[in-house]
Amino acid sequence: MRVALFVTCLADTFFPGTGRAVVELLERLGCDVDFPMAQTCCGQLHGNTGYRQHAVSLARRHKGIFAGYDAVVVPSGSCAAQVREMHPGMVGDTHGAMAGAMVAPTYELSEFLVDALGLTDVGAYFPHRVTYHPTCHSLRLLQVGDKPLRLLRAVRGLELVDLPGAEECCGFGGTFAIKNAEVSTAMLADKMRCVQDTGAEVVTAGDSSCLMHIGGGLSRLRAGVAPVHLAEILASTEEAPWAPAA
Amino acid sequence: MGTGGVTWLGTPAFPEAARAALSDTQLRANLHKATSTIRGKRAGAVAELPDWERLRRAGEAIKDDVLAQLDGYLEQLEAAVTARGGVVHWARDADEANAIVLRLAREAGTDEVVKVKSLATDEIELNEALAAGGVPAVETDLAELIVQLGRDRPSHLLVPAIHRNRAEIRDLFRREMPDAPADLSDEPRALAEAARAHLRRKFLSARVAVSGANFAVADTGSIVVVESEGNGRMCLTLPQTLITVMGVEKLVPSWRDLEVFLQLLPRSSTAERMNPYTSIWTGVTPGDGPREFHLVLLDNGRTDTLADAVGRQALRCIRCSACLNVCPVYERTGGQAYGSVYPGPIGAILSPQLLGDFHDEQAASLPYASSLCGACFEVCPVRIDIPEVLVHLRGKAVEAKGSRSPEALAMSALGWVMAGPRRFEAAQRLGGLAGAVGGGTIHRLPWPGSKWTAARDAPAPAREPFRAWWRRTRG
Numbered sequence: 001m002r003v004a005l006f007v008t009c010l011a012d013t014f015f016p017g018t019g020r021a022v023v024e025l026l027e028r029l030g031c032d033v034d035f036p037m038a039q040t041c042c043g044q045l046h047g048n049t050g051y052r053q054h055a056v057s058l059a060r061r062h063k064g065i066f067a068g069y070d071a072v073v074v075p076s077g078s079c080a081a082q083v084r085e086m087h088p089g090m091v092g093d094t095h096g097a098m099a100g101a102m103v104a105p106t107y108e109l110s111e112f113l114v115d116a117l118g119l120t121d122v123g124a125y126f127p128h129r130v131t132y133h134p135t136c137h138s139l140r141l142l143q144v145g146d147k148p149l150r151l152l153r154a155v156r157g158l159e160l161v162d163l164p165g166a167e168e169c170c171g172f173g174g175t176f177a178i179k180n181a182e183v184s185t186a187m188l189a190d191k192m193r194c195v196q197d198t199g200a201e202v203v204t205a206g207d208s209s210c211l212m213h214i215g216g217g218l219s220r221l222r223a224g225v226a227p228v229h230l231a232e233i234l235a236s237t238e239e240a241p242w243a244p245a246a
Numbered sequence: 247m248g249t250g251g252v253t254w255l256g257t258p259a260f261p262e263a264a265r266a267a268l269s270d271t272q273l274r275a276n277l278h279k280a281t282s283t284i285r286g287k288r289a290g291a292v293a294e295l296p297d298w299e300r301l302r303r304a305g306e307a308i309k310d311d312v313l314a315q316l317d318g319y320l321e322q323l324e325a326a327v328t329a330r331g332g333v334v335h336w337a338r339d340a341d342e343a344n345a346i347v348l349r350l351a352r353e354a355g356t357d358e359v360v361k362v363k364s365l366a367t368d369e370i371e372l373n374e375a376l377a378a379g380g381v382p383a384v385e386t387d388l389a390e391l392i393v394q395l396g397r398d399r400p401s402h403l404l405v406p407a408i409h410r411n412r413a414e415i416r417d418l419f420r421r422e423m424p425d426a427p428a429d430l431s432d433e434p435r436a437l438a439e440a441a442r443a444h445l446r447r448k449f450l451s452a453r454v455a456v457s458g459a460n461f462a463v464a465d466t467g468s469i470v471v472v473e474s475e476g477n478g479r480m481c482l483t484l485p486q487t488l489i490t491v492m493g494v495e496k497l498v499p500s501w502r503d504l505e506v507f508l509q510l511l512p513r514s515s516t517a518e519r520m521n522p523y524t525s526i527w528t529g530v531t532p533g534d535g536p537r538e539f540h541l542v543l544l545d546n547g548r549t550d551t552l553a554d555a556v557g558r559q560a561l562r563c564i565r566c567s568a569c570l571n572v573c574p575v576y577e578r579t580g581g582q583a584y585g586s587v588y589p590g591p592i593g594a595i596l597s598p599q600l601l602g603d604f605h606d607e608q609a610a611s612l613p614y615a616s617s618l619c620g621a622c623f624e625v626c627p628v629r630i631d632i633p634e635v636l637v638h639l640r641g642k643a644v645e646a647k648g649s650r651s652p653e654a655l656a657m658s659a660l661g662w663v664m665a666g667p668r669r670f671e672a673a674q675r676l677g678g679l680a681g682a683v684g685g686g687t688i689h690r691l692p693w694p695g696s697k698w699t700a701a702r703d704a705p706a707p708a709r710e711p712f713r714a715w716w717r718r719t720r721g
Binding site for chain 2: 007009011013014015016019020023035037038039040041043045046047048050051052053057058061127134137139140141167168169171172173174175176177178179180181182183184185186188189212213215216217219220231245
């Protein structure tokens, strides 16, 4: 299967380890992974802040770049939702040069593993106590359900602990975290309390953005809980175990 | 601006109003307790119905049909109400509606009106207009009475005094209710009894009542009010004159459509299978109930809202308040921070549309009062895609702000960077250099990044971005 990785502008720039983990994981599972170098951003930041014109041009770019693959895999529920749920309304199917181009289905990582590859056990090893935060867009826009949890339960050595109030937003919300920083922080405070109550050493999620938010708060508190993207847990093996970034 | 009601004069933009609310520990505790309780109950009440999703879709479809043919249904309603002895009045805005009600109250020769809880009349600030005209209104819903006695503002659609706890209410009653017992306790039963005794005297002497409407049935001309306390039933049956103020979107086409909404509303609103009191009346009935019935049909920005293909779905709202109760923003700020009688997620899309002025800083801030988590859409009984409308209205706010605002310039710059991989990579290299100087974690950023780093650390751009790794290892 010829798979294109849409790494997201955020992971590309700030969390390259997440992108590397997706590549290593998918190659280990026998996929032919490509990274179209022309990719930049799906336009979600612009779109959700009210800058639709910019969002539409970025959506058009994106569609052209990812045409022609069997599947597109994104390690982000919210960017996957932007491409799958928002782009069709923005790009339309009648616009200019892109009309009629084959559009590959876009999958969030856990969807791709469980739905497209039919796997829950990906042969991972991660000997840590972990709690999982279901990010809002993977939960409510993509409706990934318990796919990430099924993947985590099959990881050897991993002790999974339920996160209280799991389905409540961490307060990130893109520019919301800046425009309404105080409310965002109040939401984050409750999320961090719930994470810390689990006694987990690692909090995981399918979105680098929400992890950047939760992790940024935990780091400020010196809480001793590491934010680790789901891809990095699933890429970790006994031979090449996950190690905290230096 | 507050000229058409809808938003309150002098309320600061949402971030500022929210800041004040967040530091009110009593408010935070009251709200957390109240919303988490009702959230759990609602989920239970909804889970009892196997066809909830179909009911939601039916509610959506009926309301969309009403909105698509509103003019026809309104004329049908007017004809039906008139045929049954009611009088229909049309009000373009708050001022017209208030003038009509004041004139009718004066004509009825009363010096006081009793009121059933009504958001439409709060929206147009009818109480203030009536008081200015010498005919004060008495709120008879317990929570509305608490707000009125405290010269306060409502903070929730259904429970406008949700921000007050029982100790605060006891103190208020002792202070403001002349007939309250001197030894009044803060037991809910005692508080309700004190309000009951106070209101009973008002009901028995009132000549005119003012209500809102939950639904109006176009083909029969029937008006529906659902409530929990029975105060509505008293107001709707005892006085000689009944004046109902209703937003033009409150219609359903026919009687049988009520079947859908009388299931959707109580379960979403109070988590009850059926609300305690449902009053339905059609015009006037000699010898039974009010002798005069007036229906004031209120526009106040609704037809303008209807003209917006994305935004118009806000007019499906049946004011259940489920979206408030699940909203993580509302739970932390309370309703007053939204500066309108319509708070929470629905308020964030309804108030600015009814006001219709995105140059108003407060109104334009409301669509941003959300993390777009989507919990509101999930519970909405008429499937209003609130996040979709929020984003749509952010577009209008951006348009009003113009292309030269600092934010617009930053967004244009970012859009330019993202328009080509070379530019993007050059920006990454620049960021990586800066990151290499500062190390992996940033504790302090200049404005506007300072808003982030006030409470959270930020990652530095990676020294080797993903695309550089890809080129090095696979390229």
